Amino acid sequence: xxxxxxxxxxxxxxxxxxxxxxxxxxxxxxxxxxxxxxxxxxxxxxxxxxxxxxxxxxxxxxxxxxxxxxxxxxxxxxxxxxxxxxxxxxxxxxxxxxxxxxxxxxxxxxxxxxxxxxxxxxxxxxxxxxxxxxxxxxxxxxxxxxxxxxxxxxxxxxxxxxxxxxxxxxxxxxxxxxxxxxxxxxxxxxxxxxxxxxxxxxxxxxxxxxxxxxxxxxxxxxxxxxxxxxxxxxxxxxxxxxxxxxxxxxxxxxxxxxxxxxxxxxxxxxxxxxxxxxxxxxxxxxxxxxxxxxxxxxxxxxxxxxxxxxxxxxxxxxxxxxxxxxxxxxxxxxxxxxxxxxxx
Amino acid sequence: xxxxxxxxxxxxxxxxxxxxxxxxxxxxxxxxxxxxxxxxxxxxxxxxxxxxxxxxxxxxxxxxxxxxxxxxxxxxxxxxxxxxxxxxxxxxxxxxxxxxxxxxxxxxxxxxxxxxxxxxxxxxxxxxxxxxxxxxxxxxxxxxxx
Numbered sequence: 001x002x003x004x005x006x007x008x009x010x011x012x013x014x015x016x017x018x019x020x021x022x023x024x025x026x027x028x029x030x031x032x033x034x035x036x037x038x039x040x041x042x043x044x045x046x047x048x049x050x051x052x053x054x055x056x057x058x059x060x061x062x063x064x065x066x067x068x069x070x071x072x073x074x075x076x077x078x079x080x081x082x083x084x085x086x087x088x089x090x091x092x093x094x095x096x097x098x099x100x101x102x103x104x105x106x107x108x109x110x111x112x113x114x115x116x117x118x119x120x121x122x123x124x125x126x127x128x129x130x131x132x133x134x135x136x137x138x139x140x141x142x143x144x145x146x147x148x149x150x151x152x153x154x155x156x157x158x159x160x161x162x163x164x165x166x167x168x169x170x171x172x173x174x175x176x177x178x179x180x181x182x183x184x185x186x187x188x189x190x191x192x193x194x195x196x197x198x199x200x201x202x203x204x205x206x207x208x209x210x211x212x213x214x215x216x217x218x219x220x221x222x223x224x225x226x227x228x229x230x231x232x233x234x235x236x237x238x239x240x241x242x243x244x245x246x247x248x249x250x251x252x253x254x255x256x257x258x259x260x261x262x263x264x265x266x267x268x269x270x271x272x273x274x275x276x277x278x279x280x281x282x283x284x285x286x287x288x289x290x291x292x293x294x295x296x297x298x299x300x301x302x303x304x305x306x307x308x309x310x311x312x313x314x315x316x317x318x319x320x321x322x323x324x325x326x327x328x329x330x331x332x333x334x335x336x337x338x339x340x341x342x343x344x
Numbered sequence: 345x346x347x348x349x350x351x352x353x354x355x356x357x358x359x360x361x362x363x364x365x366x367x368x369x370x371x372x373x374x375x376x377x378x379x380x381x382x383x384x385x386x387x388x389x390x391x392x393x394x395x396x397x398x399x400x401x402x403x404x405x406x407x408x409x410x411x412x413x414x415x416x417x418x419x420x421x422x423x424x425x426x427x428x429x430x431x432x433x434x435x436x437x438x439x440x441x442x443x444x445x446x447x448x449x450x451x452x453x454x455x456x457x458x459x460x461x462x463x464x465x466x467x468x469x470x471x472x473x474x475x476x477x478x479x480x481x482x483x484x485x486x487x488x489x490x
Contacts, residue, residue, distance in 0.1 A: 091404070094397045101394040102437075106444055174407065181405045 005295045008263055024062045031061035031069040034115045037122045038076050042158050044083035048076065070111045077155065084162055087177040091184070092154050099147045110137070110144040117148025118155060124246060126152075128254035130197040131223040132261055134204025135216065142198040149197060153190040157183055189241060192234035200227045211288050213270045220258045224251050267293045347473065353466045360459050369459075371452035380445045387441040388434060395430050 015022055035054040043049040057076075061069045074096055081089040104111045113133065120126045129148070133141040161180055184190070200223045207219035228251055234240040268290040276287040361369075371379060403410055 091401070094401055098394050098397050098401075101390045101397075105390065106440065177404050178407045181401060185401070185405050 002295065004263060005267065005293060008267075009295055027064075027066060027069065028058050028062040030066070030112075030115075031072070032058035033119055034069060034073045035076060037119050038073060038080065038155070041122065041155050042077065042080045042084070042162075044080045044162065048079060066112045067108060070115050073115050077151075081158055084158060085176055085180075087173050088158060088161065088180050091177055091181050092158075095150065095154065095184075099150075103143050103147065107140060107144070110141060113141065113144035113148050114151055115148070117145055118152035121149075121152040121156075124250050125253050125257065126193075126197075127200075127224060127227050127250050128257045130200035130227065131204055131220055131254060131258045134201045134219065134223060135208055135258065135261060136265060137201075137205075139202050139205050142201045145197045145201055146194040149190060149194045150184075153187055153193075154184055157187070188234075188238050192231065192238060192240045196227050196230035196234070199230060208266075213273070216262050216266045217259070220255065220262065224255050224258070227251065269293050347469065350466065350469045350473075353462050353469070357459065357462055357466065360455070364455070365459060368452035368455050371449055372456040374449070376446065376449045376453075379449050380442055383445040384438055384441050387437055391434055391437045392430070395433060399426060 032054065035057055039049050039054060047053075057072060061072060078089050078093055078096075081092050099114070104114070113129070117126065117129050120129045126149075130141075130145050133145055157180070161183070203226055204219045204223040207222055208216050212218070228247060231240075231242050231247055235242040269292075270290060272291050274289045274291075276285075276289060278285050278287075374382070
């Protein structure tokens with residue numbers, strides 16, 4: 001544990017020193033993974049599937065806010081779906097527009113969840129998203145994560161639909177739209193996932209806000225278990241298709257990621273908890289104070305072995321630190337004056 | 345001469361001006377009622393557009409059922425239900441919008457007030473420095489005469 005905390009401090013220090021580059025690198029990676037995932041799942045437009053274009057777009061996103069990546073990703077999804085069918089693009093565009101108009105207009109900072117959720121789904125770790133949002137955000141994220149799940153299922157269904165369209169191309173526009181919209185919006189698996197994620201966000205948030213010991217760890221474990229149980233119930237009651245192997249694997253992986261996240265967001269020492277009680281004119285206060293664990297990152301000491309040069313430098317440094325600025329300035333001025341008069 | 349306090353204040357001011365300050369200065373230019381009212385009108389229009397899109401999507405999803413039940417009585421019933429639904433949605437959104445934009449305006453006003461406070465502090469620092477440099481010049485001048 002101590003090593004992990006030291007590692008955390010070192011990472012924090014490293015981030016503090018290079019935050020500008022690290023932020024940009026993360027933006028680039030986020031954009032690249034998002035564009036790659038979109039292209040990998042629904043890369044119907046061959047002109048956009050060139051890796052150079054994707055890297056170029058990611059490079060542009062590096063210098064723009066995260067929401068620009070979300071908008072470019074949405075444009076990429078629509079462009080690829082246009083190649084598949086203009087009607088499907090219209091339905092997807094309408095769903096996205098509803099999300100932006102009715103929700104993300106009020107909470108634009110959470111728009112990244114719209115892309116992060118499909119990425120996590122593609123990487124088989126979707127269950128970490130609701131737990132992470134419950135830990136780091138507010139219950140309003142229930143809607144964000146739900147929107148993210150809907151986007152994932154639209155993309156997922158578009159790939160399934162592509163095979164169906166190639167088999168029967170003589171269907172008219174209205175039936176294409178109806179077929180796609182029905183299959184996406186009446187997809188029980190999607191609604192079970194939306195419900196499970198929304199409940200997990202709310203429960204994790206509610207537990208981690210409690211003043212009980214180890215509330216964050218309990219919230220993570222309960223969140224992952226609850227997610228598992230909801231999917232099992234969905235499978236039994238609604239006959240939703242669930243891949244149990246992936247559910248267990250994804251849950252374990254999500255648990256590990258959530259615990260790692262906890263290390264960065266909330267590390268306290270419950271063994272040193274203090275309880276304080278006091279009162280003022282209006283209230284009695286029962287305060288529980290839990291100290292944060294903070295370990296200073298060990299600093300590297302460079303010992304100079306070269307005797308003459310090193311020792312001279314050390315002596316100079318010690319001399320400089322002993323004297324204050326005014327004394328040093330005075331000495332320098334004196335020495336310069338002496339030199340000047342000597343030369344004269 | 346470099347003044348550390350002045351540099352700190354100037355950095356904070358520049359960060360605000362180039363960051364969130366751009367929007368906040370604009371927002372604080374409105375009276376609260378005007379700002380909230382304007383955004384509530386915009387919200388009404390957006391909600392109307394969103395609601396129409398939702399109805400269209402639902403119409404597409406349940407197209408066969410809609411076509412099967414297309415009678416004048418059902419159309420009237422549909423219009424009434426849609427209007428009631430829109431009114432309910434609009435009330436919820438307008439309440440949310442009022443709370444959201446009032447809070448946004450309050451925060452912008454508070455931050456801009458702080459920004460102007462810092463600007464005044466910077467002005468005072470400049471004035472003090474100017475006065476001090478004038479005083480030292482005068483002292484030097486007097487010394488020269490003596």
